Amino acid sequence: MSSRNGLAAGALGLGAAAALAWIVDGFTGAARSVDPLAAVGGWVVDGVPPAVKAVAVNLFGTSDKIALWCGLALVVGVTFAGLGRLAARAPRAALVGAAALVGATALIVDTRPQATPIDILPTLGGGAVWMVLLWGWAVDRRDAGPTPTTHEGRAPTTDRGTPDRRSMLRLVAGAAAVSAVPVGRALSSGSSTQTARAALVLPSAASTAPVAPAADLAAAGALPWQTPATAFFRIDTALRVPTVDPATWSLRVTGEVEREVVLTWAELLRKPLVERWVTLACVSNEVGGDLVGNARWLGWPVRELLAQAKPRSGADMVLSRSVDGWTAGTPLTALTDGRDALLAIGMNGDPLPAKHGFPVRLVVPGLYGYVSATKWVTELKVTRFEQDQGYWTPRGWSPFGPVKTASRIDVPRSGHEVTAGMVAVAGVAWDTGRGIRAVDVRVDDGPWRSARLGEEPATSAWRQWVYPWEAMPGSHTITVRAQDGTGQWQAAEVRPSDPDGATGLHTVTVRVV
Numbered sequence: 001m002s003s004r005n006g007l008a009a010g011a012l013g014l015g016a017a018a019a020l021a022w023i024v025d026g027f028t029g030a031a032r033s034v035d036p037l038a039a040v041g042g043w044v045v046d047g048v049p050p051a052v053k054a055v056a057v058n059l060f061g062t063s064d065k066i067a068l069w070c071g072l073a074l075v076v077g078v079t080f081a082g083l084g085r086l087a088a089r090a091p092r093a094a095l096v097g098a099a100a101l102v103g104a105t106a107l108i109v110d111t112r113p114q115a116t117p118i119d120i121l122p123t124l125g126g127g128a129v130w131m132v133l134l135w136g137w138a139v140d141r142r143d144a145g146p147t148p149t150t151h152e153g154r155a156p157t158t159d160r161g162t163p164d165r166r167s168m169l170r171l172v173a174g175a176a177a178v179s180a181v182p183v184g185r186a187l188s189s190g191s192s193t194q195t196a197r198a199a200l201v202l203p204s205a206a207s208t209a210p211v212a213p214a215a216d217l218a219a220a221g222a223l224p225w226q227t228p229a230t231a232f233f234r235i236d237t238a239l240r241v242p243t244v245d246p247a248t249w250s251l252r253v254t255g256e257v258e259r260e261v262v263l264t265w266a267e268l269l270r271k272p273l274v275e276r277w278v279t280l281a282c283v284s285n286e287v288g289g290d291l292v293g294n295a296r297w298l299g300w301p302v303r304e305l306l307a308q309a310k311p312r313s314g315a316d317m318v319l320s321r322s323v324d325g326w327t328a329g330t331p332l333t334a335l336t337d338g339r340d341a342l343l344a345i346g347m348n349g350d351p352l353p354a355k356h357g358f359p360v361r362l363v364v365p366g367l368y369g370y371v372s373a374t375k376w377v378t379e380l381k382v383t384r385f386e387q388d389q390g391y392w393t394p395r396g397w398s399p400f401g402p403v404k405t406a407s408r409i410d411v412p413r414s415g416h417e418v419t420a421g422m423v424a425v426a427g428v429a430w431d432t433g434r435g436i437r438a439v440d441v442r443v444d445d446g447p448w449r450s451a452r453l454g455e456e457p458a459t460s461a462w463r464q465w466v467y468p469w470e471a472m473p474g475s476h477t478i479t480v481r482a483q484d485g486t487g488q489w490q491a492a493e494v495r496p497s498d499p500d501g502a503t504g505l506h507t508v509t510v511r512v513v
């Protein structure tokens with residue numbers, strides 16, 4: 001009885017502590033994603049050894065965030081329940097343990113990149129409530145006298161309505177009262193940032209993007225050339241999407257520059273903005289994978305901002321930093337040459353969605369996201385590769401990430417059945433630096449045949465292709481390959497995405513009936 005109540009007390013204390021932390025977080029930090037759980041989660045994400053992270057990502061794919069939250073909830077639940085149980089026997093020891101836990105958590109919160117000193121208040125406040133509840137409960141129980149036990153060491157189970165129960169009820173009531181507020185807050189807070197974003201009217205572009213291909217060339221079931229924001233892949237280390245207020249946002253250009261520059265949101269909106277088609281690809285994308293999307297980005301060319309700051313000679317890298325501390329190391333040349341690397345504020349005609357970096361992110365044609373596409377960007381440090389590293393480099397990924405030429409078959413899907421006769425084989429191919437010149441398709445061990453290509457409004461965007469196939473009954477394997485704008489075929493050698501992007505040809509197997 002007592003140990004079960006101890007567990008319950010611990011768990012309730014957890015609820016109350018988390019709840020209070022959220023309330024205080026609401027008043028102090030406007031949900032800067034540094035509440036205790038998010039902070040500890042982020043600390044785990046940043047701290048785990050690369051090998052463990054690779055395994056986790058392989059196991060859970062992009063569900064690794066959910067897996068981490070579940071794992072974290074389990075560890076925290078067990079810890080709190082354990083302390084609750086200890087409190088039933090040794091209140092002082094439990095209190096010391098609780099204080100140590102709260103202190104350690106506050107330390108982690110304080111060292112998170114986006115944290116300011118007041119961000120430890122939610123943790124301290126929540127922790128204090130938890131300790132008071134725990135102590136109160138333990139004292140109530142002690143006043144009620146020791147829980148009687150039988151000679152076998154087990155508590156008699158016939159005992160009901162004891163002070164132990166009453167103290168438990170008091171604890172439940174206290175925890176419930178504290179928990180009620182943040183539930184409502186959690187339900188309302190996300191939507192208020194959404195409203196602010198929706199109210200924004202983006203300036204029109206001084207230089208517009210070429211029109212999208214007239215009609216999607218692709219066959220039934222193929223994906224649209226322009227990826228809607230809602231279908232766009234999301235990759236980042238943020239356990240909570242950072243919320244950044246444009247009114248207080250600024251971007252600092254620092255490091256090896258003649259003069260430091262600070263750009264505000266209002267200034268950025270007044271710049272001559274351009275709109276460009278850019279296909280964004282993740283280095284973790286497997287052959288045939290879907291961590292790639294094509295959108296129309298509105299932004300200001302970064303080279304204009306860098307020109308104001310005047311990088312010193314010798315500098316060869318820009319370390320861009322997000323509000324959440326994440327960094328990318330981009331070759332300086334990629335941001336200053338003619339490719340229109342953007343400080344983007346718009347995606348497909350709308351302000352950036354929060355998940356994709358609202359209010360401002362980088363978008364750089366020709367480079368994988370991990371070395372270029374910093375979301376929620378707040379600093380550009382002009383530096384050197386020999387001096388600085390982006391987030392993923394010490395974790396085993398290459399400091400350089402030019403996008404590799406790739407192609408993908410979207411229809412027919414592997415493992416599907418198709419009817420004999422004319423079948424449209426279709427998909428996309430990309431080389432976001434040089435563009436795509438040709439796409440070939442091969443059935444079984446047959447010859448390579450040219451696919452028909454969609455328009456290419458920009459070499460930084462992917463290109464659709466379709467191949468009409470006279471399908472005969474039986475099982476068939478279809479393979480695709482693409483040639484970049486310089487006439488180079490994509491690498492056929494099968495290599496994993498680690499350390500600088502997968503290679504190999506995408507293949508699907510279908511049954512024709």
Ligand SMILES: Nc1nc2c(c(=O)[nH]1)N[C@H]1C(S)=C(S)[C@@H](COP(=O)(O)O)O[C@H]1N2
Binds near residue numbers: 281375
């Ligand atoms: N702040 C921040 N920006 C980030 C990342 C991140 O973890 N944190 N991940 C990068 C990676 S690895 C990729 S592939 C792209 C993905 O952009 P998307 O989520 O808008 O598709 O964002 C990049 N920008």
Ligand SMILES: [Mo]
Binds near residue numbers: 281283284368370
């Ligand atoms: Mo990525």
